[in-house]
Amino acid sequence: MSSIPSLLRDRIAATPDAEAYRFPSDDGWASLSWREVGERVRGLALGLSELGARPGTRVSILCSTRIEWILADLAVLATGAATTTIYPSNTAAESAFVITDSGSTIVIAENDEQVAKIRSVREELPGVTHVVVIDGSAGDDGWVVTFDSLSGEGDYDAMVDAIAQDDLATLIYTSGTTGRPKGVELTHDNWLFAAESVRGLDMISGSDLHFLWLPLSHSFGKLLEVVMIDIGVCTAVDGRLDKIADNLGVVKPTFMAAAPRIFEKIHNTVVATQQREGGLKLRIFTWARATGIRVSRARQRGAAVPFTTRLEYALADRLVFSKLRARFGGRIRFFIAGAAPLSREIAEFFDGAGLTILEGYGLTESSAGNFLNRPDSVKFGSVGLPLPGTEVRIDDDGEILIGGRGVMRGYHGLPEETAAALEDGWLRTGDIGELDEAGRLIITDRKKELIKTSGGKYIAPTYLEGRIKAACPYVSHVFVHGDRRNYVTALVTLDMDVVKPWAQAESLPADAESLREHPRMRAEVEKAIDQVNADQASYSTVKKFAILAEDFTVETGELTPSLKIKRKVVEDRHGKILDSFYDS
Template identity: 85%
Template sequence: MSSIPSLLRDRIAATPDAEAYRTPALDGWTSMTWREVGERVRELALGLAALGAGPGTRVSILCSTRLEWVLADLAVLATGAATTTIYPSNTAAESAFVIGDSGSTIVIAENDEQVAKIRSVRDELPGVTRVVVIEGSPGDDGWVVTLDSLGGDGDYDAMVDAITENDLATLIYTSGTTGRPKGVELTHDNWLYVSRAVRELNLISETDLHFLWLPLSHSFGKLLEVVMIEIGVPTAIDGRLDKIADNLGELRPTVMAAAPRIFEKIHNTVAATQQREGGVKLRIFNWARQTGIRVSRARQREAAIPLTTRLEYALADRLVFSKLRARFGGRIRYFISGAAPLSKDVAEFFDGAGLTILEGYGLTESSAGSFLSLPQSVKFGTVGPPLPGTEVRIAEDGEILIGGRGIMRGYHGLPQETAQALEDGWLRTGDIGEIDSAGRLTITDRKKELIKTSGGKYIAPTYLEGRIKAACPYVSHVFVHGDRRNYVTALVTLDMDVVGPWARAESLPADAGSLREHPRMLEEVDKAIKQVNADLAGYSTVKKFAILAEDFSVESGELTPSLKIKRKAVEERHGKVLDAFYDA
């Protein structure tokens, strides 16, 4: 096979009547078989072709994670066109940039709200001939049509057969943490390689149930889409973040992928609840936690677990861990974490509870998946070995270089940037790392984000940030600062969903603006920072901190859509607070 549509066609032929997707309905969930998926994709593809989609064209999708996103994407690809992804949280100006820069001629929008966003910048998009709305109203001028109205005649199989492995499949724009977003060109072969490599690991099978809520606009979500077609795994799709907990209990999935922020929030919620209850329950929880971590660390060392520890763990499992697993439906075989670094402390807590998190690593430029921890050789703090067929080198300065079929074709319309990123076929990741004797990769930090103090010492900020977040359940985000400064400081934001119940129980202010200055709140954060500092060299310890009145967010411009901190944006917005740390 040479393309994603041909992969889908093969999947339909192999298991036509097996469940492909499950999606929310008024009375629960409704399913589609692979045969039904093929029929719907064929219908949509012929309709999009009638609107002008085809080889050499681009179609933008501006939509949250839902079944229609997947169906629309597969239909676009079947015409020979390439999909350009846009986050639904993007502003009208940001959306216009992606649509215009990619040269998209059709935009598929989720609803009337997203259509209005595109209409507001229509004058800047003369190349857009149609907007197709998934859940909304057609326009009087014919510029906006509904997804359900699409249809047409033509030879679907001939369209699919004409697609080659080197044709452009996806144009994904980077988050832009350090500047203007760049369009990453990924071919059909890029995605086919990564999906087959994941299949070779034998981690997932047709008997699993995969729960997908991650943004399909992100390369991680797109990778999961293709992998599930490759393997034939039924996938329940619902991108509503406020429904994750309910969906886990109702669906009882066996596999779920998430960004680290989700695992941090679950960990902090559990820890804060136990702290609030206090007494015997807190003592039992802390004992169980430590027992689970001991067992996890023994497994990582491949060491024998003493009988007494096994007995203690069995009791801890009955009293604490089994109840935690039940929150996730009781069938999770493992989670997969990607898109940002996962705290080792959080990972060991979950593993001790029987909920192993397999951490992966990749860039949009490497089709999202390049490394993945394996259950039989998991070592937290690493992202595992490279996927089969992926090559890795460590440059003299410690930068990780990746080679193989998953590497992008280049940056759209940016030959100079492409040449800088691709050196003799090797992708310069911008990350610093090292490889252990078992071939597992450890990420030290972003090359461009390493802090160099005025004393010449290098510090990895994300490592410190993850440790502090794991040490204090009430913390949402931490921003470590100190580049060209004489010591390290931190900005802290509060997770009001977690800290609110504690504050009310302690008769403390329930709003972040007042709570952040309260001695009890400052004491809790200070205690966590001192705990982390105790294991660090003096030059890398956090000397001062401040709690901010508002959390970082995508809307405020301080987080990327994949929830990574935009360091320059935070420094600019909170420059006065940071400068005050160093006033003599």
């Protein structure tokens, strides 16, 4: 096949009546077969074609993760146009930048609220001919039309047949931890290669059930969309974060991908709940956790688990781990983590509980999926082996270079930035890493985010941040600071969903402003920092810290949509506190 729409057409021909998608409805969950998906996509594509979508044009999607996002994306691609993605959390100005920079002529918006956002900057969008609203009403001026009204006449198959492998499929704007967003140009062949690579691992099959909540505006979500079409896996789609826990229990998926922050939050909730209950329950949990980690480490070494440990583990599983797995529906074969580093401590906890997290690595610029731990050869602390067809090189300064068919065409309208990122077909990732004896990739840190102290020592902040978060269940985010300073400091935010029950049980204030300076709260955070400091070189230990009253969020601009810290934003916003660490 030569394109994503032709991939979909092949899937429909192979398994027309198999379930393709499951999604929330008024009566619980509804579903579509692959044949029904094809019919919906055909009608939408012909309707978009009548609005002007065709080869060489771009259509922006401004919507949260839901079934209509996938149908809209597939319909846009079927016209020969390319999809441009916008996060629903983007401001009107940010949305306008993506729409104008990409040259989008049509915008598909989720609801009237998002339409209002676009209307507020309409004067800046002279190239936009129509806005299509999914949940909302058409406008009197004809500029806004409804999703359900899209229809048209034409030769759908001829449109699909005309799409070439090297045609642009998506423009994904990197949210970026620094600088202005850049539009990454990814072709149909980039995505087809990525899907082929995952299929080559033989890890998932048509009998699996995938739960998708990740932002489809992000390259990781887009990769999952294409992979499931290629393999024929049913996907349950619901992007509402507050429904993840409930959905897992109802849907009972066999695998799910998530950003590490989700696993950190689950881990912290479980640990804090056990600590709050105390007594025998806490002792059993602590023993079971230690037993599970012993078994996990033996597995990683490829060593046999002693008979006595196997007996202990069976008891730990019955008393603790089986209950944890039941929270996830009881059928999870593995999780996949990406987009940010996952701490080894948290990975081993989940693995010991029979909920293995396969950490992977990839960039938007390389079609999202390039390395992944395999279920039968997990090594925590690494992002696994290259996917089939992905090439890797480590440059002299430790920078990871990636080659292969998944590498982007370039940055949209930015020839100089493209030339700097692509060198003789190799993508400069900006990440520092090394390959172990088995060829697994171990990432040290972001090249641009390494801290160099005034004493000339280099420190990897995300490594320290991950370890501190794993050591204290009450911590939401950690920001390690110290570039060109004489020692390292940190800002800490609290996970109030976890902290509040503990604070109430301990008769402490239950609001972040009061808690952040409370001796008990500071003692809990300090204990975690001291624990991490204990095995660090002196120059990389955290000497001072402050607890902030407000968490970092996407909405406040301190996190990217994939939940990575925007370091420059945090430094600018909390500069006075950071400077105060070094006043004396």
